Amino acid sequence: MSIDVKYTIAATATGGREGHVKTEDGAIDLDLTPPKALGGSGTGHNPEQLFASGYAACYLGAMKFATSQDDSLAKVPDDATVTAKVGIGPRSDKGFGLTVELEVHFPGVDTAEVQKTADAGHEICPYSHATKGNISVTTKVV
The missing domain is CATH 3.30.300.20 (K homology (KH) domain)
Known part of the structure; x- marks a missing residue:
C-alpha cells in the first residue's frame, strides 16, 4: 500500500503525560496532565x-x-x-x-x-x- 501524502504536521511533546505538547504551526500548544482516573490532577489536557x-x-x-x-x-x-x-x-x-x-x-x-x-x-x-x-x-x- 502506498500513500500519496498531501499534508504533514509535526507535534513535539516534552515531559510525557505530565508535560507539554505543541504543533510546529503553533495551532496546538497545551499543557498535559493525566486525568484524575489515572492519578493525575485532571487540570490540563x-x-x-x-x-x-x-x-x-x-x-x-x-x-x-x-x-x-x-x-x-x-x-x-x-x-x-x-x-x-x-x-x-x-x-x-x-x-x-x-x-x-x-x-x-x-x-x-x-x-x-x-x-x-x-x-x-x-x-x-x-x-x-x-x-x-x-x-x-x-x-x-x-
Whole structure:
C-alpha cells in the first residue's frame, strides 16, 4: 500500500503525560496532565482527549466524503454529530490499551440509513484504518 501524502504536521511533546505538547504551526500548544482516573490532577489536557477529538472530526468528515462518492448513502445533515468516547486502562498482558466507542447522530434520518453511511465512513477514515485490528472500536447510531 502506498500513500500519496498531501499534508504533514509535526507535534513535539516534552515531559510525557505530565508535560507539554505543541504543533510546529503553533495551532496546538497545551499543557498535559493525566486525568484524575489515572492519578493525575485532571487540570490540563491529556492525549486521550486529543485522540477523541481527532477521531470524531475525521470520522464525520469521512462519512461526508463517502456520501459524495455514493448517492445511495444517506447524506450527512448539517447538524450531524459524532461523539468519540476513548477509554484507557491496563491491558491483561502488560502496558495500557485503548478502546473507542463512536456515537453517530443524524437528526431526522432513519437509523438503518445512518448505519450504512457510518459503515462507509469506516472504509475511508484514516483513524478507522489505523485502529482496525489494533483496538476495540464500536460504532453506535443514536
